[in-house]
Amino acid sequence: MYIPYGRQAVDEDDIQAVVDVLRSDYLTTGPKVNEFEKRVADYVGAKYAVAVNSGTAALHIACLAAGIGQGDEVITTPITFAASSNCVLYCGGTPVFADIDENTYNIDPESIEERITDRTKAIIPVHYTGQPCDMDRIEQIAKEHKLLVIEDGAHALGASYKGRMIGSMSDMTCFSFHPVKPITTGEGGMVVTNDEALYKRLLLFRSHGITRDVEQMTENQGDWYYQQLDLGYNYRITDISCALGLSQMDKLDRFIARRCEIAENYNKAFGGVAGLKLPFQLDDTRSGWHLYMIWVEPSRRREIFDRLRQYGIGVNVHYIPVYKHPYYQRNGYDSCYLKHSEEFYAGAISLPIHPSLTDDEQRYVIEKVIELVG
Numbered sequence: 224m225y226i227p228y229g230r231q232a233v234d235e236d237d238i239q240a241v242v243d244v245l246r247s248d249y250l251t252t253g254p255k256v257n258e259f260e261k262r263v264a265d266y267v268g269a270k271y272a273v274a275v276n277s278g279t280a281a282l283h284i285a286c287l288a289a290g291i292g293q294g295d296e297v298i299t300t301p302i303t304f305a306a307s308s309n310c311v312l313y314c315g316g317t318p319v320f321a322d323i324d325e326n327t328y329n330i331d332p333e334s335i336e337e338r339i340t341d342r343t344k345a346i347i348p349v350h351y352t353g354q355p356c357d358m359d360r361i362e363q364i365a366k367e368h369k370l371l372v373i374e375d376g377a378h379a380l381g382a383s384y385k386g387r388m389i390g391s392m393s394d395m396t397c398f399s400f401h402p403v404k405p406i407t408t409g410e411g412g413m414v415v416t417n418d419e420a421l422y423k424r425l426l427l428f429r430s431h432g433i434t435r436d437v438e439q440m441t442e443n444q445g446d447w448y449y450q451q452l453d454l455g456y457n458y459r460i461t462d463i464s465c466a467l468g469l470s471q472m473d474k475l476d477r478f479i480a481r482r483c484e485i486a487e488n489y490n491k492a493f494g495g496v497a498g499l500k501l502p503f504q505l506d507d508t509r510s511g512w513h514l515y516m517i518w519v520e521p522s523r524r525r526e527i528f529d530r531l532r533q534y535g536i537g538v539n540v541h542y543i544p545v546y547k548h549p550y551y552q553r554n555g556y557d558s559c560y561l562k563h564s565e566e567f568y569a570g571a572i573s574l575p576i577h578p579s580l581t582d583d584e585q586r587y588v589i590e591k592v593i594e595l596v597g
């Protein structure tokens with residue numbers, strides 16, 4: 224038996240939707256891409272959406288559209304997947320890490336403020352585990368210092384903050400559709416925005432910097448004509464993937480409801496167990512419950528982790544603070560130390576949580592955790 228920490232939930236409807244596209248005229252950049260974009264944009268309450276072939280590509284084109292380049296600093300959290308800061312490096316910019324809040328494990332607005340310089344251009348808050356960051360404070364800071372906000376919503380499609388959906392608030396929000404994420408397209412991602420100018424730039428960067436839009440071109444020589452206006456990439460997503468994404472969107476609310484139920488079961492079962500710190504939940508937010516993090520005594524983390532793996536439980540550690548990776552250490556981050564991030568990392572364990580986790584599997588996980596920690 225092996226119980227993964229995260230897993231896709233794909234059923235016959237999803238399979239049929241993909242098969243239908245395989246029998247159609249378009250495999251890539253056909254009608255399903257636009258339909259999927261519109262579906263997600265409507266769901267999160269954004270005007271525009273640009274689907275791409277990964278969450279990482281979404282973050283990259285968002286940084287490009289934001290005009291991040293050499294000499295620009297972008298503040299983000301180290302308790303995230305490396306893509307949240309790599310996207311800044313791709314553009315020649317400098318990621319600056321702020322510490323996390325010790326309760327929510329999300330980026331701490333105070334720590335953001337301490338790191339703002341003349342060169343700061345943007346903030347990339349990550350809604351870690353699916354729980355929204357303190358967006359009121361982050362918006363306020365961004366406004367005061369004229370910074371762009373690019374949300375990394377890879378964990379948080381379907382989450383909301385004080386009644387506002389993640390994806391409806393900032394300059395841009397990026398989502399990932401990797402199989403462990405709230406919905407999947409296999410590989411895939413999307414940027415949503417309410418800003419038409421950013422939208423047009425995102426479209427360019429998704430596809431080589433090339434356009435056929437007469438209004439954007441410097442001249443028009445005929446119907447065959449197109450121009451490359453900037454240096455873009457091939458980050459296009461296929462119609463095959465978007466058909467899967469559309470079918471998955473039908474189930475998103477159900478997936479999140481099941482994730483919430485699993486989190487509540489864990490909360491109930493672990494309440495009062497000594498030596499175990501449970502996730503802190505903010506009022507006024509709906510978490511997507513992408514991850515369920517427990518925190519144990521750092522001196523016991525290794526042993527508890529190894530024993531859970533031996534029991535066939537696919538526990539993980541999300542995340543190693545990004546600046547601790549050898550690549551970052553070699554490139555100027557060797558003196559970086561963020562207290563709350565390091566302390567959290569030292570005791571963090573992610574337990575299995577995903578829509579197809581069964582009650583029996585969860586009972587088994589609970590039993591083993593209590594046996595080892597209690």
Ligand SMILES: *Cc1c(COP(=O)(O)O)cnc(C)c1O
Pocket residue numbers: 277278279280303304306307349375377378399400401410411412
């Ligand atoms: C998964 C993830 C990404 C990257 O998404 P991919 O689709 O795997 O490229 C970025 N940021 C966070 C926080 C993630 O969890």
